[in-house]
Amino acid sequence: MxxxxxxxxxxxxxxxxxxxxxxxxxxxxxxxxxxxxxxxxxxxxxxxxxxxxxxxxxxxxxxxxxxxxxxxxxxxxxxxxxxxxxxxxxxxxxxxxxxxxxxxxxxxxxxxxxxxSRPALAVTVPARRGRLILLDVGASPSPDAADLVRHAVLGAAYAQATLDVPEPRVGLLSIGSEPGSGDTLRRTADGLLTAADLPAGRYVGLVEGHDVPLGGVEVVVTDGFTGNVLLKGVEGTLRLAGGRHAEGVPRAAALLxxxxxxxxxxxxxxxxxxxxxxxxxxxxxTDGVTDRVARIDHAFLRQDRAPGVPDREWTTGTGGRR
Amino acid sequence: MxxxxxxxxxxxxxxxxxxxxxxxxxxxxxxxxxxxxxxxxxxxxxxxxxxxxxxxxxxxxxxxxxxxxxxxxxxxxxxxxxxxxxxxxxxxxxxxxxxxxxxxxxxxxxxxxxxxSRPALAVTVPARRGRLILLDVGASPSPDAADLVRHAVLGAAYAQATLDVPEPRVGLLSIGSEPGSGDTLRRTADGLLTAADLPAGRYVGLVEGHDVPLGGVEVVVTDGFTGNVLLKGVEGTLRLAGGRHAEGVPRAAALLxxxxxxxxxxxxxxxxxxxxxxxxxxxxxTDGVTDRVARIDHAFLRQDRAPGVPDREWTTGTGGRR
Structure with a gap:
């Protein structure tokens, strides 16, 4: 079984x-x-x-x-x-x-x-139209560009498995939506993601802080420092504003x-x-979410066009399994 | 005159x-x-x-x-x-x-x-009790720890001049409020700020994303990447939630x-x-805000205990003045 x-x-x-x-x-x-x-x-x-x-x-x-x-x-x-x-x-x-x-x-x-190299903590936040997945919200405060690419793969797989969206749109959080906006990390990751072929979902480019509450994408990828600050800022603002969204941010997140x-x-x-x-x-x-995310990630690794992945060996812990 | x-x-x-x-x-x-x-x-x-x-x-x-x-x-x-x-x-x-x-x-x-080295863009955001100053919100996406110290000086001076608070409390944004939380940049800046003697305001330590809408400090210091994302996230969330705070974030910011x-x-x-x-x-x-901020910053530079300031020469532009 x-x-x-x-x-x-x-x-x-x-x-x-x-x-x-x-x-x-x-x-x-x-x-x-x-x-x-x-x-x-x-x-x-x-x-x-x-x-x-x-x-x-x-x-x-x-x-x-x-x-x-x-x-x-x-x-x-x-x-x-x-x-x-x-x-x-x-x-x-x-x-x-x-x-x-x-x-x-x-x-x-x-x-x-x-x-x-680094896992990502994914949380589901309320947005104007439905919900979206924000990751990483604190597992890996200082990822590199290759980590962000993998987090995009994981986030899209997780969105497909939990939000019932066939092809989730994936955005990379930056401070401007034109290509080239942001710091070196975002510019590098944006280039890698544009070249990547996500097995679930579709990369749509750079998004901004307001896109998290207001939507337009189903997955927002960022480093764990920025994601944690943004999540807590959104939570606090919902508490400040009250209203129907006040209890909207779940207090549990999945480590992908x-x-x-x-x-x-x-x-x-x-x-x-x-x-x-x-x-x-x-x-x-029971919904097989974690298994499904693992299968989609595996499909990404098996393709020839998986840029920025330096090492494809399965890093096992003392009891690793997949 | x-x-x-x-x-x-x-x-x-x-x-x-x-x-x-x-x-x-x-x-x-x-x-x-x-x-x-x-x-x-x-x-x-x-x-x-x-x-x-x-x-x-x-x-x-x-x-x-x-x-x-x-x-x-x-x-x-x-x-x-x-x-x-x-x-x-x-x-x-x-x-x-x-x-x-x-x-x-x-x-x-x-x-x-x-x-x-790098200026900071400061914005006034609504908080549960009154308002607070968030900086930097996008002028300098990748500051170093010495920049963050100076931004704390500038932000506190600006808060004192505009919020009518005699001794603004200053927090450094991180992903945990215990000392040592966050990345290398925050740990270094937290140490420098703890040792610093701010001419206006008082450093109270690390704060988190929810402290921006919910208050507890009058000044929140962060890098321009995180600050921009957080500001836009708060703005978007206020728009999503509606209510009395919906128009609360001013659309103008002062470059300090x-x-x-x-x-x-x-x-x-x-x-x-x-x-x-x-x-x-x-x-x-007309309120002399910019002049007052400049005087307070100057007082910081004149003290012996201005840590992390590598160079005290006035960097003039083609028409610099103070």
């Missing part, structure tokens, strides 16, 4: 991740179990926190929880949780802890896609380019946010 | 700057003249455009307009207009054309402040660090935006 055929997703949950952990993570786990009768959770944390969670789980739900206590001095819960995915003891992992720690653990234990579904949740996430994030992680598994 | 004592500001206007120039610039000039009876304009552009503007100006306003026709093949209108400030034939200049062209002309003709008041207007500015921009440029002169 492959992962995409499996009906009950097993989600490893980092109980210590998040500004208000473990309380909000425990709350989120309970909400998620209650909301999805097929969901299985693998909560990972110190024995006392695991016991506290188990004490709150109604007997009827208990059989769907397979906790992994981690003693102090062992690997951190997030590393242990990611390791469970690599070891096929969980199908996906979620943490609301430090993005850097989660990314490091994911690269170490699940491995990176062949020839990919690593050998397993890894979900990073906002550090300030509350219990309901964690529950949404767990449900999101489960959908990545 | 010094510039700050002069009551009638003379504003040089680039008639060819902007996506919809010259029509919207002509409209804006007429609106601005009508709104402020002490304003004097120096419109700069091709003779046919100047004639078109003059034909539309009521006789009663004509004495306040001192046009400078520029023949094709001469210096561009924006360069000519900036040159008028350097030559003291205008007190300030405004262009809605290419930011890069305006910045280049400003540096060439008005000169930069001593020891400053050059030897004269230079205002850059949004390329998509309409006539009323241009009129607001002209009025904004006039206030920079």
């Amino acid at each position: 492959t992962r995409s055929e499996r009906r009950a997703a097993r989600i490893a949950v980092d109980l210590l991740g998040g500004d208000d952990a473990p309380a909000v993570v425990v709350d989120g786990a309970l909400l998620a179990l209650d909301a999805d009768a097929s969901l299985r959770l693998v909560p990972v944390g110190p024995p006392s926190v695991v016991d506290g969670l188990l004490a709150r789980i109604p007997a009827a739900l208990r059989s769907r929880v397979d906790p992994v206590p981690v003693d102090e001095g062992e690997r951190t819960p997030v590393r242990t949780a990611v390791g469970l995915v690599a070891a096929d003891r969980a199908d996906a992992v979620i943490s609301a802890g430090s993005t850097a720690a989660t990314v490091t653990a994911a690269v170490a234990y699940c491995g990176r896609y062949p020839g990919l 380019g690593v050998g397993g579904p890894v979900v990073v949740c906002h550090g300030a996430a509350g219990g309901p946010d964690l529950a949404s994030g767990i449900a999101f992680a489960a959908r990545l598994v | 010094t510039r700050s004592e002069r009551r009638a500001a003379r504003i040089a206007v680039d008639l060819l700057g902007g996506d919809d120039a010259p029509a919207v610039v002509v409209d804006g000039a007429l609106l601005a003249l009508d709104a402020d009876a002490s304003l004097r304009l120096v419109p700069v552009g091709p003779p046919s455009v100047v004639d078109g503007l003059l034909a539309r100006i009521p006789a009663a306003l004509r004495s306040r307009v001192d046009p400078v026709p520029v023949d094709e093949g001469e210096r561009t209108p924006v360069r000519t207009a900036v040159g008028l400030v350097a030559a003291d034939r205008a007190d300030a200049v405004i262009s809605a054309g290419s930011t890069a062209a305006t910045v280049t002309a400003a540096v060439a003709y008005c000169g930069r402040y001593p020891g400053l 660090g050059v030897g004269g008041p230079v205002v850059v207007c949004h390329g998509a500015a309409g006539g009323p935006d241009l009129a607001s921009g002209i009025a904004f440029a006039a206030r920079l002169v």
Whole structure:
């Protein structure tokens, strides 16, 4: 049985991740179990926190929880949780802890896609017409042009798999939409992307900050520094403005380019946010999103016209798989 | 008579700057003249455009307009207009054309402040409590850490002069608020700013994208690439969300660090935006804002503890003054 055929997703949950952990993570786990009768959770944390969670789980739900206590001095819960995915003891992992720690653990234990130096964190944001994928929002603050090309491939594949758009339009974020706008990194990446043949989606050129809320493309590619600042600016502005979009930015993001579904949740996430994030992680598994993204990325690597990819070897972690 | 004592500001206007120039610039000039009876304009552009503007100006306003026709093949209108400030034939200049062209002309003709490699474009954005200054929003996409320190000095001085805050709080934009967050540039600049003694304002450390709409500081310093993307993202999100803040982001920004008041207007500015921009440029002169920023920057340079400033010589342009 492959992962995409499996009906009950097993989600490893980092109980210590998040500004208000473990309380909000425990709350989120309970909400998620209650909301999805097929969901299985693998909560990972110190024995006392695991016991506290188990004490709150109604007997009827208990059989769907397979906790992994981690003693102090062992690997951190997030590393242990990611390791469970690599070891096929969980199908996906979620943490609301430090993005850097989660990314490091994911690269170490699940491995990176062949020839990919840096993974990308992708978030779905509300736009004037529908939604769009913004990546990277913080996994790789200083990518090179080849990374941005691969992130475009991954983002387009992810948009095709999650937004139900047959040929997503992909833009590279810059400070002007005419060719040549922006810094050296954007000019180089724009040239590579113009020459590239994306297996899913179509590169349409440079876009600007306002294109993220206002649309016109389904995928916006940028470095993790700019993407993180922009995402938080959009989130804060929606909170400032109120109205129907105020709750519009999901607090969970998918890490693309690593050998397993890894979900990073906002550090300030509350219990309901964690529950949404767990449900999101489960959908990545049951809808086969991560597998589909991996297949499209593989198709890109197999073509002759994959510019800027210096090395096509699959970089495995200790338990990498694809 | 010094510039700050002069009551009638003379504003040089680039008639060819902007996506919809010259029509919207002509409209804006007429609106601005009508709104402020002490304003004097120096419109700069091709003779046919100047004639078109003059034909539309009521006789009663004509004495306040001192046009400078520029023949094709001469210096561009924006360069000519900036040159008028350097030559003291205008007190300030405004262009809605290419930011890069305006910045280049400003540096060439008005000169930069001593020891400053790159100027910064500062914009005032609405925040939950009041307003804040975001800089740089596009003049210098790739600054170094010393530039960011000077931009903090300039931004704090500008906030003190325009927001009526005695000691503006200054934050450095990053992707995490703990010391050490972000890339090498932020870590270096954070160290320099922590050691610096700002003559106006107080450095409070790293801030994040949501702090721009939600406040907590009065000045947010970042590189021109990130700042431009964030500003346009906030603008677009306010348009998406509608509501009371929808028209909240001004379409004019002040270029700080050059030897004269230079205002850059949004390329998509309409006539009323241009009129607001002209009025904004006039206030920079009549309120003595530019002079005050220059004095505060000078105080920073004179102290012993001005870290990261490699060279304290005043970089003059062809007509630099301070």
